[in-house]
Amino acid sequence: MVKQAATSATEYFKSTDNDIQKTCKVISTKISRHLQENQITHFRKTVDEYQCLKSLVLRNFDDMTKTVIPITKTTILEHTPSLTWIAQRTRSEIMTLINLAASVCTKKHWNSKLNVWIFSLLVALEPPFHPDLCHDLRTIVKRCRKLRRDFEQSSFSTTTDNNVKQCSVVAEDIEFFNLCINLISHTFGQSDLADELTE
Numbered sequence: 001m002v003k004q005a006a007t008s009a010t011e012y013f014k015s016t017d018n019d020i021q022k023t024c025k026v027i028s029t030k031i032s033r034h035l036q037e038n039q040i041t042h043f044r045k046t047v048d049e050y051q052c053l054k055s056l057v058l059r060n061f062d063d064m065t066k067t068v069i070p071i072t073k074t075t076i077l078e079h080t081p082s083l084t085w086i087a088q089r090t091r092s093e094i095m096t097l098i099n100l101a102a103s104v105c106t107k108k109h110w111n112s113k114l115n116v117w118i119f120s121l122l123v124a125l126e127p128p129f130h131p132d133l134c135h136d137l138r139t140i141v142k143r144c145r146k147l148r149r150d151f152e153q154s155s156f157s158t159t160t161d162n163n164v165k166q167c168s169v170v171a172e173d174i175e176f177f178n179l180c181i182n183l184i185s186h187t188f189g190q191s192d193l194a195d196e197l198t199e
Contacts, residue, residue, distance in 0.1 A: 031195060036182050043123075043183055050083065050123045057087040074104050080113050086120050094124050095133050102136040105143035107150050112169060115176040122183055129188065141184045141193045148177035 077100060089097070098121050101114060118140065125133070151170050178195065185194035 031178055031182065036186070039179060039182050040186055043187060047123050050087075053083055054087040054124075057084055074100050074109070077101060077104060077114060077117050078111070080116050081120055083120065086124050089124070091126065094121060095130065095136075097121055098125070098133060098136045098140075102139040102143070105140055105147065107147060110147060110173075112173060115173065118180060119176075122180075122188075125188070134188070134190070137184050137188050138190055138193060141181050141190060144177040144180045145193075148174055148181075151177075 076097075086094075097117070101118050101121060104110070104114065105118075129137075151174055181193065181195050184190050185192075
């Protein structure tokens, strides 16, 4: 099955302006109200589509065919998940994965595959939201904000042969941090952590 999680996540934070990738401009941490509303609307549609996919996956897979992979170690986050695999996870497993993702949202452990993991897990979350889950979501927002600041400060002082490629990866990560902060703040009841908006 095509890894639709990667495609859906990329739609949110892939830049339409090639100049950003070529010139390594710093991406603004302030987003417009219009962009914020569009991201939230698109996210809700993605959640609805995921719920349909999940019902099909669960109808076609019984417990004997469920993919068994231990989810208690952070090494699982080194590989991009498929939506089929995510759909087979229990509520408890999704919460464990969110906790693992929160624990590796640091400069030392960050890699771009976490974009897909975090986005996929946000799509898979279903209410009611346990206080421990809300704590983990808040941790992700705070760490994304710190990572965004660190990436903005350090990425543009480095010069390498792959400077354009490196800048495009950094730009994608920074846009993901903006998205993640927006979604968790406004769709998971953590509005006190929201970024400042522009008109």
